[in-house]
Amino acid sequence: xxxxxxxxxMRDFKRLQQDPxxxxxxxxxxxxxxxxxxxxxxxxxxxxxxxxxxxxxxxTEDYPNKPPTVRFxxxxxxxxxxxxxxxxxxxxxxxxxxxxxxxxxxxxIQSLLCDPNPNSPANSEAARMFSENKRExxxxxxxxxxxxxxxx
Amino acid sequence: xxxQDGVQVDGEVESATSVPIPEFDEWAxxxxxxxxxxxxxxxxEEAEKIPFLGDKEPLSSLAAEYQSGSAILxxxxxxxxxxxxxxxxxxxxxxxxxxxxxxSYLEHILESQDQSEVDRIKANVEQCRxxxxxxxxxxxxxxxxxxxxxxxxxxxxxxxxxxxxxxxLILRSRDQSVxxxxxxxxxxxxxxxxxxxxxxxxxxxxxxxxxxxxxxCKSSVEPMGEESDHVHITALSDALGVxxxxxxxxxxSCDTGGVSVNHHDFIPAGSDLPNASGGSEKVSPFITLLxxxxxxxxxxxx
Numbered sequence: 001x002x003x004x005x006x007x008x009x010m011r012d013f014k015r016l017q018q019d020p021x022x023x024x025x026x027x028x029x030x031x032x033x034x035x036x037x038x039x040x041x042x043x044x045x046x047x048x049x050x051x052x053x054x055x056x057x058x059x060t061e062d063y064p065n066k067p068p069t070v071r072f073x074x075x076x077x078x079x080x081x082x083x084x085x086x087x088x089x090x091x092x093x094x095x096x097x098x099x100x101x102x103x104x105x106x107x108x109i110q111s112l113l114c115d116p117n118p119n120s121p122a123n124s125e126a127a128r129m130f131s132e133n134k135r136e137x138x139x140x141x142x143x144x145x146x147x148x149x150x151x152x
Numbered sequence: 153x154x155x156q157d158g159v160q161v162d163g164e165v166e167s168a169t170s171v172p173i174p175e176f177d178e179w180a181x182x183x184x185x186x187x188x189x190x191x192x193x194x195x196x197e198e199a200e201k202i203p204f205l206g207d208k209e210p211l212s213s214l215a216a217e218y219q220s221g222s223a224i225l226x227x228x229x230x231x232x233x234x235x236x237x238x239x240x241x242x243x244x245x246x247x248x249x250x251x252x253x254x255x256s257y258l259e260h261i262l263e264s265q266d267q268s269e270v271d272r273i274k275a276n277v278e279q280c281r282x283x284x285x286x287x288x289x290x291x292x293x294x295x296x297x298x299x300x301x302x303x304x305x306x307x308x309x310x311x312x313x314x315x316x317x318x319x320x321l322i323l324r325s326r327d328q329s330v331x332x333x334x335x336x337x338x339x340x341x342x343x344x345x346x347x348x349x350x351x352x353x354x355x356x357x358x359x360x361x362x363x364x365x366x367x368x369c370k371s372s373v374e375p376m377g378e379e380s381d382h383v384h385i386t387a388l389s390d391a392l393g394v395x396x397x398x399x400x401x402x403x404x405s406c407d408t409g410g411v412s413v414n415h416h417d418f419i420p421a422g423s424d425l426p427n428a429s430g431g432s433e434k435v436s437p438f439i440t441l442l443x444x445x446x447x448x449x450x451x452x453x454x
Contacts, residue, residue: 012292015292065332096375097375098294098336099289099340101293
């Protein structure tokens, strides 16, 4: 059945295939356009460099009027990412707007990796380390990078 | 803009008794997801109280609200009663300005069957589409919203198979899948206009919040539920070329003497209406909204 949400998601997918932003990839799971798998590659020349972080995006029929639920499957160490992988990012919450497509969502999450928002900590240990002990913070980030290769 | 907070606080207090909140062993586990869920539960509860769009009510129902309240307001409502016959309320969900505008405009077309106005606004809508494209918006992110608005516009014109009645227009305005899409269409149009004329709007935006034009559009125009201010109204009125009258009902009173009710007409900039050339000939708005701090409803003149 083709609903407005599904039609829109097909176009999101087409755009992501034709014009993929650097360092991200994503696609719907087989037979289910409402559930996507995605990978964000850690940006070069940052502690995240080399990481392949997996996420899922769950859409509802309210898309694009409501944001999808986005979660990291890979274990993350980041001030704005909860232990269960959910993400504290304004555009996925109260600042959502239909102008964001999947490519834009993933690009925003990618830039959040290197540019945390210390005002809304989801992981207080990571938030504290980020501001007080950058060296130890970077070490923990690189640990998560290594984990991202093996864990599945 | 802060008014909404007050409303939300009320909602939260209420929800403590009526919305079951799961127990949390640890505050840390109370994540964004839970907050959003709680937030939408509160919204849903509010929604049951007032539909997106209410029925037409006599102006006396407004006076009834303030029966035991401010004398100035009651006095002003009496003055309003000389010019206006009825009010139609909208839900206070942050989209009330856009929703009031939507219904008021479509109702006007339905009643006037003004084909030339429809042709005119369609040309403006095409211009808005080009604006968004030139600003770098991807077509597919906004085209559904444009298409839905144009569809409503065609359907209020009678004499084609898609034509709808006044009752159906009310139903659609209360149906989230239509109503929210049209609201979003207006948000796109408003944002495009503000960005296109960033230099013009910048000082007004700085007067409201400490944000850049880009930030303002991203945080206060494009997301659903963000309240509208004079910046939004000016931009929408300019972009679509539709004059809007806003009547202010607040406690302010002017010096001594009788009470008067202020209004402000938003007249589209560079109105390319054929009769605007003379200058003295005033374009008069066919949309009248009642503003009470933090909220817009629709007013019907006598």
